[in-house]
Amino acid sequence: MILSVDLGTTNLKIAFFDSHGDISEKRSAPLNIQASIKSELIIAEQKPNEWIETLIYLLKNLNDRSKKEVEAIAITGQSTSVVLADEKGLPLLNAILHMDSRSEEYFNYIKNIIGRVPSFPEVKLFGLLYWVKDRQPEIFYRVRKVFDARQYILYKLSQEHMYDSYAFNHNTLRRVSSDLDLEPDIFGRPHDFFTPAGYLSKDVALETGLPPELPIFVGPWDGMCDIIGSGLSREDEFMDVAGTTEIMAMIFSNRNSLVTHEYIIPGRWIVYRSFPLGVSHRWLAERFFSLQGGVLTDDAYTFMDQLAARAKDSEVFFYPYFFGAYLKPYLRGLILGLTYELGLPEVIKSLYLTSAFIVRSVLEEISEATSAEVARIIGGGGGYRSRLWAQIKADVLERPIHILQVLDTALLGAAILAYTNLGYYKNLAEAQSQMIKVKDVVFPNLDAEKKYQRLYLKFKEFSGKIESLLEAIYYE
Structure with a gap:
């Protein structure tokens, strides 16, 4: 049994997977985002201590029998979100x-320092360090661990201080740390995805009831684990x-x-796009369908679907x-x-439609640039719990969507890596073939295709x- 952990942006999820990709137990809890706009900058923070407290709570409440059968822990999580800590690993700021x-704002400066266009993780990590050094030097000079x-x-479970060697090159870290006047070991030691990054500490084992010394594999960020957990492998597939x-x-197969x-x-090479579109779905649910005290339940999303299903045809x-887009902080919800x-039915359906239009624009961009002919779309993530939303996407994309049995593809992807690392499968492809299953296929409605085509062209124009x-x- 593999215990997968996915530290998402709005939820922390854990699940037990067997070697066939089936979930025997799953738990999740919401996470709070502290968001605002200050001096035109988008501020988005979380409390690292809340991550840990939530994780320990979920682990303690797992089935005791399942805990005894676990062979390893697999960790994935939100893309680059930075914690600056002191010598004892205590956060000096909220996680950014x-x-x-x-x-x-430091994109071009970082580009000059490292001599090439920086990656998303490099901009987010290095840029934040420069920002804190310039704006909060009293914090910056206390930083001992990043x-x-x-x-x-990983650090809180094992006391191992490490960095992702896939995302960050050692020489680049040294160059940037030198420019910042920081010791290079502030980032810890490198880890890969194929060997244990650490082992569960006795203290955490005692607190949670998990076996001590469990190997902990730290996989890629959740987006890459989504790719692994979706089974994306052919050049005519779109995830x-x-x-x-x-x-x-x-x-x-070619760059x-x-x-x-x-x-x-x-x-193998990846063309990857990501936009924080699901935040708007949660925003609607929280503003109009949450219980007293702001509590959200699955019933809220079910009710949203019911309203959207009776929406009038409109051009909304x-x-x-809501959080802009990468290097486009000026974008806003509208x-x-x-x-x-x-009313609300039309607003909800417009969200479903617009998100489908954005997916279609990405699919068209990739297809036109690469001459790829996409025949199969793989659907995962919580949005595909909505049959209506899935149907709208199939209609807009004009292709069948293969909806996965395990929608939590990041959790599954981390488990697939762990089972491969433990020797259950000879390689990743074999593990994927045994652990990933399709639950349903949604076919496009030809009548809806024509209607949505006209709206899509208007969307692109606007x-x-x-x-x-x-x-x-x-910028005015």
Whole structure:
């Protein structure tokens, strides 16, 4: 049994997976985001102590029998979200999340320091360090340990201070730490995805009831684990994982102009896009459908689906960029086209439609640049619990969507890596073939395709104009 941990942006999830990819037990808890806009910067933070307290609570409440059968822990989590800590590993600030835009103003400076275009993790980590040094030097000079979110979980479970060697090159870390006048060991030691990064400490084992000295594998960030857990492998496949952040990806055997990452399988390349689209879904649920005290239940999302299903045909567009987008901090949430007779049903459906339009625009961008002919779409993430939303996407994308049995693809991807590392399977591909299953296929409705095609063309026309307007307002 593998115990997978996914430190998401809005939820922390854990699950026990057997070697066939089936879940025997799963638990989750919501996480609070402290978000605001200050001096046109998007601020998005969480309390690292809340991560740990939530994780320990969930672990303590797992079935005792399952705890005895666990062979390893597999960790994944939100993309680069930074914790700055003192010598004892105590946070000096809230964790700065991947949606936070403060680091992005240092993009060009980092580019000059490292001599190339920096990656997303490099901008988020290095940019934040420069920002804190310039704005909060009294904090900066107390920093002794730097963590990404996954590595902070590892540290609290095992006391191992490490960094992801896939995301950060050792020489680049030394160059940047030298420019910042920091010791290079402030980032810890490198870990890979294939050997244990640490072992469960006796103290945590005693507190949670898990066996001591369990090996802990730290996998890639959740987006890459989504790719592993979706089984994306062919060049005619397109992955759409609809979580708090919508992750879209394709895999290629040759490096093309759109490639953003090398896959963890050598010789394979990924075109990857991500937008925080699911945040707007949660925003609607919290503002209009939460219980007293702001508590959200699955009933809220079910009711939203029921309302959307009876929506009138309209030309309402819901631009869901509540946290901007990477290197585009000027983007904002926007509802366009409301008239007096329209209401929540039309607003909810417009969100479903607009998110589908954004996915289609990404699919078209990749297809046009690479000549890839996408025949199969793989759907995962919590958004695909909504049959209505899945149908809208199939109609807009004009292709069948294969919805996975395990929608928590990041959790499953981390477990697949762990089982491969433990020798259950000879390689990743074999593990994926045995552990990933399709639950349902949603086929497009030809009549709806024609209707949505007209709306999609309007969306594309308006999007560029709206983005230009928001950018002009932001920088005026």
